[in-house]
Amino acid sequence: MSAPISHDMRDGLREHRRKLTRPRQAILDIIASADHHLTPAAIHKRARKKYPHLGLVTVYRTLDLLTELGYVQRVHFDDGCHSYIAAPHGHAHHLVCSTCGKAQEFSDCDLDALIATLQRKTGFEISVHMLELMGRCPACAASQKALTRQARSQ
Amino acid sequence: MSAPISHDMRDGLREHRRKLTRPRQAILDIIASADHHLTPAAIHKRARKKYPHLGLVTVYRTLDLLTELGYVQRVHFDDGCHSYIAAPHGHAHHLVCSTCGKAQEFSDCDLDALIATLQRKTGFEISVHMLELMGRCPACAASQKALTRQARSQ
DNA sequence: TTCCAACTGAAAATGTTTTTCATTTAGAAA
DNA sequence: TTTCTAAATGAAAAACATTTTCAGTTGGAA
Numbered sequence: 001m002s003a004p005i006s007h008d009m010r011d012g013l014r015e016h017r018r019k020l021t022r023p024r025q026a027i028l029d030i031i032a033s034a035d036h037h038l039t040p041a042a043i044h045k046r047a048r049k050k051y052p053h054l055g056l057v058t059v060y061r062t063l064d065l066l067t068e069l070g071y072v073q074r075v076h077f078d079d080g081c082h083s084y085i086a087a088p089h090g091h092a093h094h095l096v097c098s099t100c101g102k103a104q105e106f107s108d109c110d111l112d113a114l115i116a117t118l119q120r121k122t123g124f125e126i127s128v129h130m131l132e133l134m135g136r137c138p139a140c141a142a143s144q145k146a147l148t149r150q151a152r153s154q
Numbered sequence: 155m156s157a158p159i160s161h162d163m164r165d166g167l168r169e170h171r172r173k174l175t176r177p178r179q180a181i182l183d184i185i186a187s188a189d190h191h192l193t194p195a196a197i198h199k200r201a202r203k204k205y206p207h208l209g210l211v212t213v214y215r216t217l218d219l220l221t222e223l224g225y226v227q228r229v230h231f232d233d234g235c236h237s238y239i240a241a242p243h244g245h246a247h248h249l250v251c252s253t254c255g256k257a258q259e260f261s262d263c264d265l266d267a268l269i270a271t272l273q274r275k276t277g278f279e280i281s282v283h284m285l286e287l288m289g290r291c292p293a294c295a296a297s298q299k300a301l302t303r304q305a306r307s308q
Numbered sequence: 309t310t311c312c313a314a315c316t317g318a319a320a321a322t323g324t325t326t327t328t329c330a331t332t333t334a335g336a337a338a
Numbered sequence: 339t340t341t342c343t344a345a346a347t348g349a350a351a352a353a354c355a356t357t358t359t360c361a362g363t364t365g366g367a368a
Contacts, residue, residue: 019334019345040324055348060325067232076284078221078228081235082324095278104276110268115287122258123292124249130230132284133269138277173314173365194355209317214356236355 006032008089012069026051027062036101037075037083037094075103076132097137099144104137160186162243166223180205181216190255191229191237191248229257230286251291253298258291 006028013020026047031038038046044059063084066072075083075096085094085103095104115126136144160182167174180201185192192200198213217238220226229237229250239248239257249258269280290298 017345021334021346023347053348056324057326057349058347061346074232076230076235078282078284081230095272095276095280097278098282104278106272106276114264118249118260118287122249122260123295124251124258124287124289125295126249126287126289128232128252128288130232130284130286130288133272133278133280134282134284135278135280141277141279171314171367175315175365177316207317211318211357212316215315 009066009069009071012071012089016069018065023047023051023054023058024062026054027059028066031066031072031084031086034086035103037085037096037103039082040084043084076130077134093131093133095133095135097140098134099136099140102137102139163220163223163225166225166243170223172219177201177205177208177212178216180208181213182220185220185226185238185240188240189257191239191250191257193236194238197238230284231288247285247287249287249289251294252288253290253294256291256293 009028009032010020013024027043029050030043030046040056040059040063043063044054044056047059048054063072067074067084070089071086072084073087073092073094074081075085075094077083077096077098083101087094087105088107090107091109092105092107093109095106096102109129109131111129111131115129118124119126163182163186164174167178181197183204184197184200194210194213194217197217198208198210201213202208217226221228221238224243225240226238227241227246227248228235229239229248231237231250231252237255241248242259242261244261245263246259246261247263249260250256263283263285265283265285269283272278273280
């Protein structure tokens, strides 16, 4: 069992001489406890319940900071990339449900062979990769199947 | 040797009963002949040289259409996703130079084993994946090395 | 030719992100 | 504790990106 991410983020701030303010705490709590990706606007809306004075600009600034420190990642979709999600401090990818937005982490992406081959073939020096998988989470898949069954039986 | 992508795009439009207008031709030519990813604004600027009356809205609309037909893909970076690039009609990924933007296509992404394992472990039904590799193209790597050598010898 | 769905540009609306600036605050140092 | 300052804040405005609306135009099938 790993320590809560919000603890890590607090430690990370301290290490980088950054302050742990009330607005930031509110934002951290939302991000750390969400298992879905969230837009800056959505984070702002939720965090305001704990700290009503919070400005949207601070959300953007905090997301930038946490991204830089590696605790938060932007989530990319074909049709828009305005969402963020917590990540462990280190290399990780997400598996995202395209129906409900639920995300699951995984770290063993295993692209070394592919990258080596491409480097050899193309001469590019590959330093970064972005991998994202999308599909239906177990819950959404189940309710979809239930719906189909129901429709067929009518 | 494959046929020019712009031909494919023209055919694709015809198949879908969409018109091949002058504004669209100008946009198609820019996209098909670029080996770099381009933002809508950049496409607009370039295409205006061929068709000065062209509106930016039409660029957005044409990009939407070509994306839907599968001839164009959005390029994703950690810090912004406002660029587009031509893709063969079908599954493909890009290897992008983070210095100059040059892009190279590849299609053999070989993720089947990873996807199968994750499906089994998580219960997700994975239907889509996004993979993007970034690094330095041969030319940029070479000029970087030349710079470093020069700096060292001073 | 005719005709109409598809397409267009301009303008305005909407949405997202960044900048600026005067004020406040966390937390290290005294 | 109190003092002090770099870091952080919110509000407003600016900048940038994207979509909608609408009246007029056009490609290409009939």
